[in-house]
Amino acid sequence: MIAAQPPDPAAVIDLLGVLAYGELSAFDRMAADARMAPTTELRAALSEVAAVEMGHYRKLVDRLTELGADPQQAMAPFVEPIEAFHARTEPHNWGEALVKAYVGDGLAADFYREIAAYVDEATRALVIEALADSGNSEFAIREVGVLIDGDPTAASRLSLWGRRLVGEAISQAQQVAADRDALVRLIVGGAGDLTGIGQLTDRITNRHVERMTAIGLSN
Amino acid sequence: MIAAQPPDPAAVIDLLGVLAYGELSAFDRMAADARMAPTTELRAALSEVAAVEMGHYRKLVDRLTELGADPQQAMAPFVEPIEAFHARTEPHNWGEALVKAYVGDGLAADFYREIAAYVDEATRALVIEALADSGNSEFAIREVGVLIDGDPTAASRLSLWGRRLVGEAISQAQQVAADRDALVRLIVGGAGDLTGIGQLTDRITNRHVERMTAIGLSN
Numbered sequence: 001m002i003a004a005q006p007p008d009p010a011a012v013i014d015l016l017g018v019l020a021y022g023e024l025s026a027f028d029r030m031a032a033d034a035r036m037a038p039t040t041e042l043r044a045a046l047s048e049v050a051a052v053e054m055g056h057y058r059k060l061v062d063r064l065t066e067l068g069a070d071p072q073q074a075m076a077p078f079v080e081p082i083e084a085f086h087a088r089t090e091p092h093n094w095g096e097a098l099v100k101a102y103v104g105d106g107l108a109a110d111f112y113r114e115i116a117a118y119v120d121e122a123t124r125a126l127v128i129e130a131l132a133d134s135g136n137s138e139f140a141i142r143e144v145g146v147l148i149d150g151d152p153t154a155a156s157r158l159s160l161w162g163r164r165l166v167g168e169a170i171s172q173a174q175q176v177a178a179d180r181d182a183l184v185r186l187i188v189g190g191a192g193d194l195t196g197i198g199q200l201t202d203r204i205t206n207r208h209v210e211r212m213t214a215i216g217l218s219n
Numbered sequence: 220m221i222a223a224q225p226p227d228p229a230a231v232i233d234l235l236g237v238l239a240y241g242e243l244s245a246f247d248r249m250a251a252d253a254r255m256a257p258t259t260e261l262r263a264a265l266s267e268v269a270a271v272e273m274g275h276y277r278k279l280v281d282r283l284t285e286l287g288a289d290p291q292q293a294m295a296p297f298v299e300p301i302e303a304f305h306a307r308t309e310p311h312n313w314g315e316a317l318v319k320a321y322v323g324d325g326l327a328a329d330f331y332r333e334i335a336a337y338v339d340e341a342t343r344a345l346v347i348e349a350l351a352d353s354g355n356s357e358f359a360i361r362e363v364g365v366l367i368d369g370d371p372t373a374a375s376r377l378s379l380w381g382r383r384l385v386g387e388a389i390s391q392a393q394q395v396a397a398d399r400d401a402l403v404r405l406i407v408g409g410a411g412d413l414t415g416i417g418q419l420t421d422r423i424t425n426r427h428v429e430r431m432t433a434i435g436l437s438n
Contacts, residue, residue, distance in 0.1 A: 028253065072258065
């Protein structure tokens with residue numbers, strides 16, 4: 001899966017930039033969503049997940065600096081689509097906050113892990129480390145389970161919410177793709193052709209379905 | 220300064236509880252205040268300070284558990300006064316957010332460091348570690364300096380804000396003291412008598428004045 005040609009530096013910077021701003025905004029949104037927790041303990045649990053994102057953010061920004069890029073410039077093109085995603089998927093209750101943290105993080109991690117296969121080794125290691133699960137999944141699976149057990153209508157409402165999250169994520173990813181030629185060439189180059197892109201999308205979709213099943217929701 | 224008698228376990232749990240909820244609420248408030256930053260870089264800088272608080276929170280909560288206490292119960296009495304402090308000192312702009320992070324953290328650190336002198340060694344080491352400066356001061360001093368240089372009226376406005384922060388902190392501390400006998404006895408026992416308490420208050424006040432001077436503001 002490693003590209004025969006060395007990766008385009010502009011694409012690597014795009015990748016690190018979108019990932020860094022993704023971490024910063026995930027921190028910000030999860031920190032706010034944690035307020036919806038029913039107990040101080042659960043509020044602290046989501047706050048801890050949020051805090052982990054800032055550690056990742058720092059490493060990504062440091063790597064951008066190492067590569068001679070300006071981190072702020074690298075992130076700039078992605079601020080609007082990522083903020084748009086969050087604005088359209090603002091959770092209204094604790095269950096929605098949990099599912100968003102779980103599904104959103106999972107989707108982002110899958111997508112970036114796929115792209116990371118096409119970049120240089122140092123960047124790949126960093127990206128995979130940044131996206132390692134911080135214990136968020138187990139926590140979300142357990143707590144969504146509690147909600148579903150206590151309210152028979154929760155599963156269908158949260159399943160619908162999960163579909164909305166995916167739809168908005170795809171919509172914003174398409175807008176990013178339309179604007180970022182280097183990043184798209186990196187993906188197309190890595191995946192070889194449109195069949196490769198289709199397979200990549202399939203793998204990400206399959207993992208999303210697995211995640212929804214793991215958390216007790218339908219796709 | 221070590222108390223002749225072993226510290227009252229209830230007071231140690233109070234100390235760890237107020238400190239833990241202080242960290243959690245500082246995380247929450249700084250994460251929100253970071254949105255007022257004029258640049259993504261500064262937003263990330265305050266977000267990183269916020270994230271550090273969650274590491275401290277975890278250690279304090281773990282210590283409460285080690286001591287056989289329920290962390291949620293230990294924090295419960297302090298939720299209202301700490302939230303009241305934050306509600307009365309909600310920053311309205313980036314300068315106020317910076318000064319609050321700097322003065323608030325400094326005051327809290329001084330106060331807890333004083334009290335920590337009267338508790339067992341393991342708790343003392345933990346409290347001092349939890350309150351170690353995370354680079355927040357240098358960052359705040361530099362950025363408040365930028366604001367003061369760019370706006371001649373900023374220094375007097377932010378000096379007033381600093382005084383308000385101290386006033387609200389003292390007011391909430393007094394309410395906590397009125398309710399928490401064990402904690403007060405720990406302080407009075409440690410300080411020996413009312414003269415000791417007066418000296419403790421003087422030391423904290425002096426350090427606040429030093430901090431205000433360091434950041435270019437008047438007390």
